[in-house]
Amino acid sequence: MLRGAARALTVGSLNPKVVALADHHLAGRVARRAQSMQEDLESNPASPPFQRVDYLLQPQQSAVPRAAANKFFREVLALCEYPHLLDRSQTSFLFSSDAIARAQDILGLIPGRSTGGYSHCQGIEGLRDAIADGIASRDGLPSYADDIFLTDGAAAPVHMMMHLLIRDKEDGILCPIPSHSLYTDSMVLRGATLVPYYLDESKGNPTGQVLSEENQCEIVELCKNEGLVLLADEVYQENIYTDQKKFNSFKKVAGSIGHGEGDISLVSFHSVSNGYYGECGRRGGYMEVTGFSSEVRKEVYKVASLSPCSNISGQILMSLVMNPPKVGDESYTSYRAERDGILSSLSRCAEAMVSTFNSLEGMSCSKAEGAISLFPSVRLPPQAISAAEAMNTEPDAFYALRLLESTGIVVVPGSVFGQVPGTWHFKCTILPQEEKIPLIISRFKAFHEAFMEEFRS
């Protein structure tokens, strides 16, 4: 069979909204160059002046996963995959008693005790009950299984809601800049108008900050007064690295100022891909949908039912995340140790990277309070900007490419996410293994100092 292409289909005959999408997931030239360098390294380890490419990107862009531990979660998932284990005596030597009990409970919630069937398109009801209980105890407010839609990660329900809410370019979506490509892609795909607003770097995620409760109240009031639907990406609710701040859901904040479902339409997204567990490959997630009329709720259900159901393992894991081992359970000590170990390691990585960035000429970076990303700014010398322009490259992409070429470190230019005009940034994550951080930092410092020297006017 010849490799080739039938005559019919050209890019011009495809959906122009898809074609118009920027190739975010390749993150443009930087990531393409990183990939070719990695391939070079694999085929000829001696060629560049370093031994590996270090991705300081979002994990989905780097395809370099964190190897999470999560013993209790994995035990329960394995038992649910192969329930026959629950009938065998050797199982008690291999699995903790609370994992066995939890798997029994979960299988009891599923018709036929099998994870092989489709579930209700919102997800298994008993798992949604557990998640609603977890939300209620987190917020001190009621939560209902009927409002929970279990989904394949958090990207799927964001696409669902965008699909439902957007008619055409007359519909605008207020979106913080820098933004996650998930949101901007979704808007471009549906033809909505992006209504951007710039984050104060010292105050908002995705620049690594935790919103203050006061700021959240202002957002709630704005949405209430203007009749806006609030789509709250709350996937980093467990990733907070400062004692001075805590996670407050928008639902809780709205409740605290007396606003309930009659006042604000609110969708909260969560997933199993972050927190300390970082189980990105499981594609577990949920959205909690509150403050919609029953007619609109029917349409939410209709969009959700376009796919049969989300994967059952992801549903189970989402329920475990919202209902982890408790004090007194056999797994509690190891669960707590894993959790605290991972979160404090992330915190130390963040601190080391932030303090490095802040020590360098022309760079500044907000203290990482939460989430997994940093968004340092770099005041690029005029000669570097001219050199970039001469190559028809965004100055921050020029910086990132030079960084990659000389160190193998991959970051994403700020222009991919948006930034205040005239400022230059890059985005990186705090996810590299902690033992690699010192080497990454020393290579980064050496590059940056040489770069600033080279383009000094």
Next chain:
Amino acid sequence: MLRGAARALTVGSLNPKVVALADHHLAGRVARRAQSMQEDLESNPASPPFQRVDYLLQPQQSAVPRAAANKFFREVLALCEYPHLLDRSQTSFLFSSDAIARAQDILGLIPGRSTGGYSHCQGIEGLRDAIADGIASRDGLPSYADDIFLTDGAAAPVHMMMHLLIRDKEDGILCPIPSHSLYTDSMVLRGATLVPYYLDESKGNPTGQVLSEENQCEIVELCKNEGLVLLADEVYQENIYTDQKKFNSFKKVAGSIGHGEGDISLVSFHSVSNGYYGECGRRGGYMEVTGFSSEVRKEVYKVASLSPCSNISGQILMSLVMNPPKVGDESYTSYRAERDGILSSLSRCAEAMVSTFNSLEGMSCSKAEGAISLFPSVRLPPQAISAAEAMNTEPDAFYALRLLESTGIVVVPGSVFGQVPGTWHFKCTILPQEEKIPLIISRFKAFHEAFMEEFRS
């Protein structure tokens, strides 16, 4: 917090293409009534004249899964979920040796040996290699990992391709009627024009038939000559119940008449939800994309990359389905026995149902050659049609509702899927447990005879 709705959002401010979608997944009044009857039964078991509601629907509509066995598959999945098991001596007592070896192989394909990370957005490369090998040995033609996109079931890639291929209502999609709601929904959502053609009931799935190779050749020639993209739903490739027919992929058929990638753009969809394994809840699937130009292929990739990756367990299971135990492997005998047992049970269920339908007044049903559905026709008496019209109900929905009310048996009216005007059908699956079939059949027969008697003119 008050339960209610904020003022902003009405159905009128939602995406009209979503609102225009029929509520297929509720399958209208019949399924809603079935659900309320089931709830009545649960709260008051004595009320209706039967003890349970029997869903003869697609499993996703009934939420009553088949409890599949699939021992080898589940063993491998459990070991991949919790790889720590591979280091323990007791594991050899609990798992078969080839499942252990396979799990080791699969983990070796994944960076970090962890299923917890995102994969490449097309799926783990080594798993795509295994799937391409399986396709190649099935068809006797080369298949390439680069052409495989691992997906959450087969619904996701169908939506992807529709999303990519449809610009507006000037784009038409030729679609067999009766159709699966996945396809018609997808077209409505993207605003394409449905170009329907009626299946000859005796010759095409979803009426339970296996296409002849000659018919497939005609379809290939039509697509080649008219420059049409062929979207081939090949999810029932293992569900064939007759010795006279076998599954031929459209890729193989095209190859057999000398057509390769330069002649026809072809997408083949497959999933882990059917076959004998029926692992619907795993949401594993793939599409194989051939005969597209490199520019168009980039756009396919772009659509796929809108979500980070499909769930890794589903990816693993899809690779197992395409590369099951072989002769000589420890699990081969039990795998073969399970597989043959389930497929022959499905075949017997189908045969019993088909011969019942054909024995009844005014009914006819094609012999079930493959897949999981039957689509019997019912010549409804004129008085039944008048009674339905008086209730402003489609005559086949009227029949289905009466069937439900008097027997608890749930089928889907043919009008949901489309049918030749003036004919009436219902769709049912062959999935009920075999031991329940005699009772279902006797209740069905009694109902049908009484119905025909009641409306006899």
